[in-house]
Amino acid sequence: MRIEAFLDEAAAQAIREVHGVDQPALLRPTQDPKLGDYQINAAMPLSKALSRPPRELAAPIAERMRAHPAVAEAEVAGPGFVNLRLDDGWLGRELDRQLADRERDGVPAVEAPKKTVVDFSSPNIAKQMHVGHLRSTIIGDAIVRILRFVGHDVIGDNHLGDWGTQFGLLIVGMREWGSDEALGESPIVELERVYKLASERAKDDEAFAERARAELAKLQAGDPENTALWQRFVAATRVALDEVYARLGVTFDEWLGESAYHDMLPGVVERLLAEGIAREDQGAICVFFNEWDDAPADLKKQKEPFIVRKKDGAFLYSTTDVATVLYREERFGTEKSIYVVDMRQSLHFKQLFVVVRRLGVDMELEHVGFGTVLGPDNKPLRTRDASGNVITLASLLDEAEQRAQARMLEEGVDLPADQIPEVARVVGIGAVKYADLRQNRTSDYQFDWDKMVSFKGNAGPYMQYAYARIQSIFRKGEVDPGSVGGPIRLEAPAEAALARQLVRFGEQVHQAAESSLPHLVTDHLYGLARAYSAFYESCPVLRSEGAVRDSRLALAALTGRQLRRGLGLLGIGVVDRM
Ligand code: ARG
Numbered sequence: 122m123r124i125e126a127f128l129d130e131a132a133a134q135a136i137r138e139v140h141g142v143d144q145p146a147l148l149r150p151t152q153d154p155k156l157g158d159y160q161i162n163a164a165m166p167l168s169k170a171l172s173r174p175p176r177e178l179a180a181p182i183a184e185r186m187r188a189h190p191a192v193a194e195a196e197v198a199g200p201g202f203v204n205l206r207l208d209d210g211w212l213g214r215e216l217d218r219q220l221a222d223r224e225r226d227g228v229p230a231v232e233a234p235k236k237t238v239v240d241f242s243s244p245n246i247a248k249q250m251h252v253g254h255l256r257s258t259i260i261g262d263a264i265v266r267i268l269r270f271v272g273h274d275v276i277g278d279n280h281l282g283d284w285g286t287q288f289g290l291l292i293v294g295m296r297e298w299g300s301d302e303a304l305g306e307s308p309i310v311e312l313e314r315v316y317k318l319a320s321e322r323a324k325d326d327e328a329f330a331e332r333a334r335a336e337l338a339k340l341q342a343g344d345p346e347n348t349a350l351w352q353r354f355v356a357a358t359r360v361a362l363d364e365v366y367a368r369l370g371v372t373f374d375e376w377l378g379e380s381a382y383h384d385m386l387p388g389v390v391e392r393l394l395a396e397g398i399a400r401e402d403q404g405a406i407c408v409f410f411n412e413w414d415d416a417p418a419d420l421k422k423q424k425e426p427f428i429v430r431k432k433d434g435a436f437l438y439s440t441t442d443v444a445t446v447l448y449r450e451e452r453f454g455t456e457k458s459i460y461v462v463d464m465r466q467s468l469h470f471k472q473l474f475v476v477v478r479r480l481g482v483d484m485e486l487e488h489v490g491f492g493t494v495l496g497p498d499n500k501p502l503r504t505r506d507a508s509g510n511v512i513t514l515a516s517l518l519d520e521a522e523q524r525a526q527a528r529m530l531e532e533g534v535d536l537p538a539d540q541i542p543e544v545a546r547v548v549g550i551g552a553v554k555y556a557d558l559r560q561n562r563t564s565d566y567q568f569d570w571d572k573m574v575s576f577k578g579n580a581g582p583y584m585q586y587a588y589a590r591i592q593s594i595f596r597k598g599e600v601d602p603g604s605v606g607g608p609i610r611l612e613a614p615a616e617a618a619l620a621r622q623l624v625r626f627g628e629q630v631h632q633a634a635e636s637s638l639p640h641l642v643t644d645h646l647y648g649l650a651r652a653y654s655a656f657y658e659s660c661p662v663l664r665s666e667g668a669v670r671d672s673r674l675a676l677a678a679l680t681g682r683q684l685r686r687g688l689g690l691l692g693i694g695v696v697d698r699m
Contacts, residue, residue, distance in 0.1 A: 122215065122227060123628045125150070125159070128191065128205065132161045135185035140167065140178065157194065157204030158621060161186070164201030175201030191215075209611040212620050213672075216609045219623070220679050223603075226686050228627040230272035231634075235485075238276045238449050239265045241461035242371070245282030246358045247291050247312035250365065250514050252494045252502050252568075253463050259557045260491055261461035262371045263639040263691045270690055271634045276453060280445065281378030283355050285438070287316060289337030292350055293329065294319030308357030310513065334433070341383070341435075355380075365514050369550060370692055382444040386436040389444045390429050398479045404432030408476055420471060427472040439473065446477045450484055457485040459637060464490030464563065489637045492565035494557075502568050521573070522549035528574045528582065535593070535698050544696050548582050549574070551693040555581030558691050559643040579647045584688060585695055587650040590657075591681040592697045598663045600674060602682075607675035610668065615656040619676055622652040626683050630690065639691060646687045653680045 125148060132146030147162035161182060164175035171178065179201040186195040186205060193208040219227035241261020244250040265277045294315040295304075303311035323330040340347040355378075366372065390406055393399035399408045407426035410416040429440045449455040460470060470488035477486070496502040503512075526545035536544060556573040559580075560566045576582050595602045611617045622645070629645040632638075662673040685695050 122229060122624075123631050124624050125628045126631075128159055131189050131191070132163070132182070132186060132203075135182050135189075136163055136167070139181040139185055140171065142167070142170065144170065151204060154618075154621075156198060157196070157206045159205045159207075160198075161203040161205070164203070168201065179203050207621065207624075209617055209620070212617075212624060213607075213609040213611050216620055216623055216675075216679060217607045219626075220605075220607055220609070220675055226626065226682055228271065228630050231631075234272045234274055235456040236274045236276075236454055237268055237457040237459065238278055238453065238455045239268070239459045239461065240278050240280045240445075241265070241459075242366075242373070243280040243282065243462070244362065245287070246354055247287050247309075247316045248282075250309070250362065255514060255517075255553075256491050256494060256557055256562075257461045257463070258366075258369060258371055259554050259692070260489070260562055260639060262369070263554075263558055263642075264459065264461065264489065264637050266690050266692060267630065267634045267639065267642070271631060273634075276374045276455075277372070278375040278377055279373040281355075281376060281380075283358075283378035284380040284383060284441070286337060286435070288340055288347075288351055288354070289333035289335070290319040290323060291316055291354060292336040292340065292347055293333045294322075295350065304353070304357055307361070307513075308354075309361045312354060312358065337435070365518070368515075368518055369554075370694070377445070377448075379438075379441045382441050382448060385444040385448065386440050389440055389447070390436070392480065393429060393443070393476070396480065398476060399427075399429055402426070406430040408472070410472065410475070417471070417475065420475060423468070423472075425468075427476060439469065442469075442473050443476060443480070446473070446482055446484075446486070447480070450482055455484050457487070459487045459489050461489045461491070464492060466490070487637065489562070491562040492560075495565050495567045497567070497569075499567065518550065518553065520570075521553045522546050524570055524574045525549035525552055525582065528576065529699060532576050532586075535589075540698075544699050547694045547696050548585055548699065551585055551688070552581040554691060554693050555584065555643065558639045559647075561640050562638065579643065581693060584646055584650055584684060585693075586699060587653060588681055588684045588688070588695045589697060589699045591653070591677050591684070594662055594677055595674075596697075598674075602674075602678040605671070605674045605678045607672055608668075609675050609679075610672045612669075613656075613660050615652075615659045616673070616676060619649075619652040619656040619680070622649045623676070623679055623683060626687070630687075642687050642690055646684060649680060649683060649687075653677075 129146050129148040132148050136142065136144050136146060144163055144167055148159055149162060151157050151160045164179040164182070167178045168175040176197055179197040183195040183197050183203045186192050186203065191208055191211045192205050194206040196204050198204050239261055242254060242258040244254040261277070265275050269275045291312060298318050299315050300311060319333065323333055336347060340351055393408065394406065399406050405428055407428045409426045410420040410423055413421065427439055428437055429443065430436055446458065449458055467488060467490055474486045494502045522545050525548040526541060529541070529545060529548065534541060552573045572580060574582055576586055609620070611620050625645060629641050633641040656676065660673055662670065662677055665673055688695055
């Protein structure tokens with residue numbers, strides 16, 4: 122169930138009954154658990170609407186809520202809040218239901234599933250997949266998993282940057298400086314090396330730049346030799362990318378790169394012209410938002426137009442993105458498109474969304490932006506080491522696994538030696554993902570190896586360790602965690618506190634899905650792991666007896682399942698021992 126939605130509805134019902142008006146209950150978790158579990162904030166706005174003092178309006182709401190089976194206490198506080206405390210008997214029964222729901226762990230499915238495309242990862246060929254693309258990959262994958270779990274029909278699409286100006290430079294550059302062998306061995310490194318040389322040369326060698334443009338035009342016109350070269354670049358990059366995605370456990374339903382839309386581009390520009398959305402300016406075709414009466418204010422101020430065709434006839438990133446929206450609508454019947462892309466592209470997406478609206482597209486469009494990963498110096502993390510070599514993503518993952526293993530050995534492992542590398546792999550990759558996902562995606566964050574592989578605090582290894590410790594209880598007690606059935610009875614304060622975390626799972630997952638904020642899931646899991654550890658310290662499980670033991674085993678099993686499920690929604694694995 123969604124606990125907040127459920128109580129909010131009950132409170133709105135109470136308001137209707139006692140005051141005869143439809144007014145949102147504005148239910149929130151209380152800041153201070155001493156005051157209660159949830160509070161209703163409706164009395165203040167109600168007081169304006171009904172011209173009566175808020176406390177006077179709050180009193181009958183509290184009285185009505187006291188009669189609700191989920192509520193043990195309801196008190197008016199302060200200027201007119203109604204503080205609610207959950208009923209422990211009700212809570213125990215709710216958790217019994219969650220325990221019995223092996224399929225969904227008590228998380229309801231949405232009533233109206235949406236056909237949703239999540240556009241994520243989307244690195245550019247010939248350029249290192251940098252930390253920004255790693256963020257997009259990790260966050261995008263978590264969003265796909267969360268949306269799918271709550272019942273949406275999701276297509277994950279890797280909108281590969283596999284078309285565009287870099288290929289002219291690459292083609293001439295490869296002919297000039299490229300090594301076939303290096304291209305086979307580490308294609309991304311080789312392509313990036315050649316690309317750098319070529320783009321530097323193009324800066325002060327106009328003839329070279331002209332050759333590159335000519336090769337690009339040939340490629341775009343279907344020249345067989347250039348097409349073959351391009352295919353090699355793409356294929357080689359795919360191999361390297363596939364390796365990284367396999368290590369991360371990330372998959373896509375579609376790989377519709379920019380090149381997939383090439384044939385649509387002339388038509389897109391014609392339509393924009395015909396519908397008066399774009400116009401010619403010095404040979405280029407552009408959308409000028411400052412010329413629109415009804416453009417959103419921030420776009421109206423922008424002098425920079427949205428260019429869809431350059432004066433040399435070349436199409437751009439923007440043109441492709443317009444085509445992509447049209448394609449997604451037509452081909453998949455997409456109702457919602459989510460773009461998991463660096464926040465620095467927010468102007469592009471704002472412009473794009475306004476343009477396609479004009480074209481009559483009515484799908485929901487959302488730019489799920491994220492901040493920058495910073496290095497120890499608080500500047501954007503450098504993807505080169507001190508001697509200027511690129512730090513590949515693969516080497517970053519290697520280091521994460523090594524560091525995870527070192528930390529595990531320091532902590533003392535509970536594992537046969539031959540299992541250590543595999544567990545270190547799960548822990549290392551999980552640590553990288555968790556460190557990213559636990560941040561509110563809109564903020565920048567500092568990359569910090571030590572925090573990342575920590576067994577304490579809000580970090581991946583800590584969460585996995587909490588899970589493994591729960592499994593060890595079942596091993597020690599020779600109990601199958603799948604067979605425990607409660608009933609859950611909440612007597613000790615630590616049991617009641619743990620239960621209050623457990624019951625929030627569905628709410629948190631749904632809020633994360635609605636807001637595309639995976640850190641709501643990590644926050645929940647962290648709170649859960651802490652509540653569990655307080656419970657474990659004060660409430661013996663295996664050494665207790667009878668009904669108390671059954672209940673505590675059920676709380677432990679439920680916690681383990683929620684940790685596993687929640688981490689799974691983030692693309693993070695668990696291990697039974699570590
Ligand atoms: N390839 C782009 C980049 O690296 C990201 C593409 C995002 N998706 C999109 N439909 N624009 O910046």
